[in-house]
Amino acid sequence: MTDHPHSDDAATILVAGTASHVGKSVVTAGLARLLANRGVAVAPYKAQNMSNNARVVVSPEADGTGAEYGEIGVSQYVQARAANVTPTTDMNPVLLKPRGDGESQLVIHGQADEHLDPGAYYDDHWETAREAAIASHRRLATEYDVLVAEGAGSVAEINLQDRDLANVETARFADADVVLVGDIERGGVFASLYGTLELMPEDVREQVEGMVINKFRGTLSVLEPGIEQFEELTGVPVLGVLPADDPGLPAEDSVSLPSVGEHTVFGAEDGVPEAASVTVAVPRIPFISNFTDLEPLAMEPGVRVEYVPLDVNLAEFDAVVLPGSKNTVDDLLALQEAGFDSELRAFSGPVVGICGGYQMLGDRIEDAGIESTAVEGTIDALGVLPVVTTFSAEKEVTRTTCQVEGQGPIAGAAGSAAGYEIHMGATAFREALSHPLEPTSAQQGDxxxxxxxxxxxxxxxxxxxxxxLFERAGLDRPAGGERAASPYERAATLLETNLDLGAVDGLAPFFD
Structure with missing residues (x-):
């Protein structure tokens, strides 16, 4: 353990992991809400994230871009909400958005840069990314008492330790207290934690303040002898054991979704029988992005959101939602190859397309080669809305609030609606259409x-x-249903009930 003194600025707690998907995001969000509930000025931070699930947030003037808004990974947006603070691009200064073929779009301080393969990123852009991460951390550290930093993947990737921005570099430049999370559900949790400690750089290993064992389903008394031996072997305390209890935070990326060609249903655990429920079909396109747009629907009692293979028969579903896409043209080609275009044109229920899904619903996409090497000029789209999208290299990134004039699939909606836009290209209308949301929206029939x-x-x-959906299905909407409890409070309770957070140096003043 380290006994290094913290600076006069914020204490930084780095939540690192033995691997991806071990629960770092849940621990980070839960800790942020727990501290916020105790009156601590706390903010999330992740130096470098890799995700196609992004949100548009405020870009501080100090970042030098001159832009009002920028993109961050959805986890940091969620964690900012958990901390009850306004999310900014400083909370995720470097974002890599995968686009296939080993390339990712580099986003620094919320602003999209070029598409790079890993070699080009590490050789030519990593130092710039590191400088951006340090600058963002410094700004946040002057505004808050505690920063809860989320690591990425494993903290012990020995081939990347000289350029591991989210883990090793963050631990060093932030002088962070490290909390290491392991997933017992995968098996071999003690070996994973021990091996991770052994492979970490020595200076970073000295900063490890404690371990968290996550996703436990057994009897704790059976595990306790192993915990005692592990602590004697490593000299690092186990802060506690978290049960396998998903608080319902939005997913970081498509690791939580089925592979292309498979299907998964969300919302079926609400206790409403399938015969009394409605189901929304979402095609599992290869380059799906921002699929968290669908999570509010899956939280509604009696509503099931089913991610389906592209050759699905849509006749059994009550509605279709086409989600966002990182590679709209390539996903459109995949849908057409599977025959989804014919299925959709024959479908008689409500259809909603969001962002890339909207562009795919139109008659055609022009200048498609700007986005994809598969097509040079114009490509026919799905042909269910009389609109045409023309791509350009310029990217629209903005927060949006619009008046709602509910028609078609959202008939009866009113007031205002808020959200964000991240897209390339502009959509034009081939005939007179209704615009129930932002002026660029389009509605015709269902x-x-x-x-x-x-x-x-x-x-x-x-x-x-x-x-x-319930009216069209001839079903009574479940009465008295309640939406799920706040995932932030559930995550906070999970940590507060099961972890000794006061054993972490930077958290001790808040957990006496």
């Missing part, structure tokens, strides 16, 4: 296209859509 991510987070829109 088909709605919009660039507004976060659409179903707006209660009026969500309620109108869900009511329409």
């Amino acid at each position: 088909v709605l296209g919009t660039y507004l991510h976060g659409l179903f987070e707006n209660e009026s829109v969500r309620e109108a859509f869900v009511e329409l």
Whole structure:
């Protein structure tokens, strides 16, 4: 353990992991809410994230970009909400958005840069990314008492330790107290934790303040002898054991979704029988992004969101939502090859396309070669909305609030709706259409296209859509149903009940 003194600025707690998907995001969000509930000024931070699930947030003037808004990974957006603070681009200064073929788009301080393969990133851009990460951390550290930093993947990737921005570098430049999380559900948790400690750089290993064992399903008394031996062997305390209890935080990326060609249903655990439920089909496109747009629907009692293979028969579903896409053209080609275009044109229920899904609903996409090497000029789209999208290299990144004039799939919705836009290209209308949301939205009959991510987070829109589905299905909407409890409070309670957080140096003043 380290006894290094903290600076006069914020204490930084780095939540690192033995691997990806071990629960770092849950621990980070839970700790942020727990501290916020105790009156601590706390903010999330992740030096470098890799995700196609992004949110548009405020970009501080001090970042030098001159832009009002920028993109960050969805986990840091969620963690900022957990901390009850306004999310900014400083909370995720470096974002890599995978686009296939080993390339990712580099986003620094919220602003999109070029597409790079790993070699080009590490050889030519990593130092710039590191400087951006340090600058963001410094700004946050002057504003808050505690920064809860989320690591990425494993903290012990020995081939990357000289350029591991989210883990090793963050631990060093932030002088962070490290909390290491391991997933017992995978098996071999003690070996994973021990091996990770052994492979960490010596200076960073000295900063490890404690371990968390996550996703435990057994009897704790059976595990305790192993914990005692582990602590004697390593000299590092186990802060506690978290049960396998998903608080329902939005997923970071498509690791939580089925592979292309498979299907998974969300929302079926609400206790409403399948015969009394409605089901929304979401095609599992290869380059899906911002799929968290669908999570508010899956939280509604009696609503099931089913990610389906592209050759699905849509006749059994109550609605279709086409989600966002990182590679709209390539996903459109995949849908057409599977025959989804014919299925969709024959479908008689409500259809909603969001962002890339909206662009795919149109008649065609022009200048498609700007995004994809598969097509040089114009490509026919799915042909269910009379609109045409023309791509350009310029990217629209903005927060949006619009008046709602509910029609079509959201008939009855009113008031205002808030969300964000991240897209390339502009959409034009081939004939007179209704615009129930932002001026660029389009509705005809049961088909709605919009660039507004976060659409179903707006209660009026969500309620109108869900009511329409139950009405069309001839079903009574489940009465007295309650939406799931706050995932932030659930995550906080999970930590407060099971972990000795006062054993961490930087947290001790808040957990006496």
